[in-house]
Amino acid sequence: MILFVYKPNVRKMVFYFISKISAEPYTIYMGIDKHENEDLIKYGWPEDVWFHVDKVSSAHVYLRLKKGQVIEDIPSEVISDCAQLVKANSIQGNKMNNIQVVYTPWANLKKTGNMAVGQVGFHKQKEVKTVHVEKRINETVNRLNKTKIEKQPDLMQEKEDRDREERNELKQQMNEQRLKERGEIRKRKEEQELRSYKSLFADADMKSNQDGNNSDDFM
Structure with missing residues (x-):
């Protein structure tokens, strides 16, 4: 008997699709089976739904x-494209009409140690949305399948690269904010010094007009 051992560090096959139905294209992807799904769950991005x-x-x-x-x-x-794709890749769902497809941000997926391979739950049920799919639309599924590309990405490395880029962007934003704040502090200080300088000369002028040297009395 041959036993299958799940190795999380082995690259898995991932299918990529492009939805061009809207004004701008969107990338859609999915794993080939429940073992690929484990890595997709683990290494998803905050931008993923x-x-x-x-x-x-x-x-x-x-x-x-x-x-x-x-x-x-x-x-x-685009939601309709994703719903059609997930229905077409469901053995049961593909045979059924009037099904519901649920969708939620990746960050809302919950994975615990007692769950089966590929199984997930949700942190917040209120963040789960539903779309009704009346029937399979072959035109949509065929259009998406024409864009399908098979890859074996290093999902962990891609996630690390994405997070590193975000940290660098955040660091740059913080540095720019600090420079802006320093510039504002320096500007306020200069404006305060200028007001003090003008006030000093105004006081000096007032004293010179009141010291008796500009009197209307005649000798």
Whole structure:
């Protein structure tokens, strides 16, 4: 008997798709099976949104947002693309009509030690959204499949690179903020010194007009 041993450090196959249905393209990706899903859960990005058919087994599909975007910014047609893709990659869901697809930010996924491989829960149920899928739309699935690329990415390294870049950007923003604050402090100090300088001369002028040298009396 051959036993399969799950090795988390071995690169897994990941499928990438491009949704071009909206004004700007979006990257969608998913693992080939539940073992790939483990790495996708572990090394997801804060910009990722997770999709899954509700209450039945399906692929884990991720939509990568642009930096600064939130789940409410996703165009409805892109949500539909993700929902169609996750339905098409569900053995049960692909045969059913009128299904529900749930989606939520990656950060809301909860993984505990007692969960089965590929299984996840949620930290906050209120952050889970639902979209109704009436039926499979072959035109949509075929369009997405034409963009499919298979890769074996180093998900851990990509996550580390992304986090390092974010730390560097944050460090630069903090440095720029400190320089701005120092400049504002210096400007206020210069303005205060200028006001004191003007006030000093004003006082001197007032004294010179009151010292008797500018009298209207005649000898």
